[in-house]
Amino acid sequence: MDALLANEQKNEFVENSIVPGKIVEKRNDGALVDIGYKAEGFIPAAEFRNWADVKVGDQVDVYLEEIENENSMPGISLQKANFIKSWNKITSEYGEGSVITGLMKHRVKGGIIIDLNGVEAFLPGSQIDIGPVKNMDDFIGKEYEFKILKINQERRNIVVSRRELLEASRKDRRSQLLKDMEVNQIRKGVVKNITDFGAFIDLGGIDGLLHITDMSWGRISHPSEMLEIGQEVEVMILDIDYDKERVSLGLKQKTKNPWDEVETKYPVGSTVKGRIVNIMPYGAFVEIEQGVEGLIHVSEMSWTKRVTKAGDIVSVGEEVEAVVLDIDKEGKKISLGLRQKTRNPWEVLAEKYPAGSRIKGKVRNMTSYGAFV
Incomplete structure (x- = not known):
């Protein structure tokens, strides 16, 4: 009879599914969870996100890996249940191109693993920031918004990007900044780069070119004679190309010609x-x-x-x-x-020796047509 009841009870559970449970005992290394089976299942403490807050009586959803393991206990996993629920939530509520908040978890080869509410996503190194990243460790443990680039249902992996959001945000700022700019307007900026033909000035979201010919009314042979990278300067807007998003700047125009x-x-x-x-x-x-x-x-x-x-x-x-x-x-x-x-x-000579006057001199050279005295 007991064997028959046990078989009937087994039939009530389906392996590889999520079942509800309740914590009935908390130990140092984990917790016993009652899922309604004849024996409780065990979940290691490491699978709980906040182990210190876990208490007896808490309701949890667990993933049933097997009805009975070698210890005659149901094999259950809280981590897998959380992953499946998070995966289903993310893939149902978010799609490729959506924006989601995640936590920079840890470094891996070629990028960083991102925790998206229990689902790990991959952030390639090239998608971390707009410019090259010198030290990825500076981002670990911080939350950011990410754009979902790709979702692979079969492999259950997600690729995200932070760079695309930053570029989109910068583009919006550039557009707004261009709208606010006017020719002959004075703007503050920071010297971003210096070349032989001029300097690029960061105007707070868009770079303008300060050509060497517009730096000084005087003669300079190289822009570094007047500017250095990181220097704050006030410049005048000379021209704006809205289509190409280019701004021409002047420094000498701030003073009188x-x-x-x-x-x-x-x-x-x-x-x-x-x-x-x-x-x-x-x-x-x-x-x-x-x-x-x-x-x-x-x-x-x-x-x-x-x-x-x-x-x-x-x-x-x-x-x-x-x-x-x-x-x-x-x-x-x-x-x-x-x-x-x-x-x-020759004017002095004409005054000193007027026409008709007599003078003495030494013959310096003789030619066929005359003599030089």
């Missing part, structure tokens, strides 16, 4: 002081003030010498005085003369 007053400050015929900043075969460039340079052409360097190279007369860094010969405000050009600091010797 020195060429606006050159005709008043340096009228034609006046003498100016400056420093030689560049030498070309045809002349030398003189910095009169920051942002204003004038050219001394080789033909304006000496009254008596035939100058073929400007470097024979002046050198870079040399302080000189020159006379303003001409100003092209629109073209931002000033013509300077070095020889005009002294009188033209």
